[in-house]
Amino acid sequence: MSRPLVFAHRGASANAIENSLEAFDLALEMKADGIELDIQTTKDDIPIVIHDLNLRRLTGKNSLVSSLSLEEIKRLRVGKLFVRRFKGPRILTFDELLTWHKNHPVPLNVELKESFLDNEKALKTTIEKCKDIRDLHFSSFHSELLEKAKRFAPNIETALIATKYLNWDQLDQLTFIDTIHANKSRYYRERYLDACARQGKKCRFYNINGNEKYITSPHQAVIGWITDYPQMVREVQQKIQDY
Incomplete structure (x- = not known):
């Protein structure tokens, strides 16, 4: 069995501004296999790379x-107060992320957020x-988004990102779901x-920090780890491979 792939959560978000090109570039320097990112949609139906609604x-x-146009959002900077005022990055559009990806063709975990629920067009x-x-x-807490995604x-x-409402004994009834993402704790x-x-079904687990014992001997269902610390997780995996 091949090792589970390591996805950098919002990029290398422990060391750079989340969901920014800097965070994505740094994640690859840290030997992440792939990138996890979040997308919301604007008032004018443009997907942008950001976690919060x-x-x-x-x-x-x-x-x-969802109440602002892309033009309005592009005027904003992100980051801590004094940083964003002068040199914080702009919010990426999903198209800009895909342009970056053409030069960095790594696996992508794209989480569909709640603003898509009432915007089927977007x-x-x-x-x-993304179909090719x-x-x-695509991952999401919202099964209805994934059902539509599979249809498109x-x-x-x-x-599907697991919640307390998920019936693990009836996963086979979720025919439009391929994988379960779950909180490791x-x-x-x-x-x-x-x-x-x-x-x-296969599994990926998030909130991984690199000191979990099961990283060295994962269950057969596990195909990925999602982490703020990709370098630490990859170092653990490398020690096992070298051994």
Whole structure:
């Protein structure tokens, strides 16, 4: 079995501004196999690379992404208060991210966020522009988004992020879901892992920090780790390979 791939959560977000090109470049320098990122959609149906629906935490502007146009959002800078005022980066569009990806063709984990729930037009356009990209999968807490994604592009991988409402014994009924993403603290348990394996689903786990014992001997259902610390996780994996 090949080792689970290491995805840098929002890029190397422990060392750079999350979801920025700097964070993505740094993640690759840290030997991450792939990038995890988040996308929301603007008022004018343009997908942008940002986690929060409300822009306040990263930009200081107390507005929803979905209430502003791309032009309005591009005026903002992200980062800590004094940094963003003078030299914080602009928020990336998803198209800008895909242009970067052409020169860095690594696996992408693209999380569809809540602003797509009421914007099927933006969802369809986003899915269709990715349907021929190798090693890209869409994840979401919202199963309805993934069901539509699978309908728009049947060959694209979909990953449902587990919540307490997920019935692990009925995963096979989720025919539009290929993979389960789960919080390691709650769900890295034999019963959940075995349920995935039994029903033909794979798993990726997030909040990995590099000191988990099971990184060295992962369950057969595990195909990926999602982490703020890609260098630490890769170093653990490399020690096992060298041994």
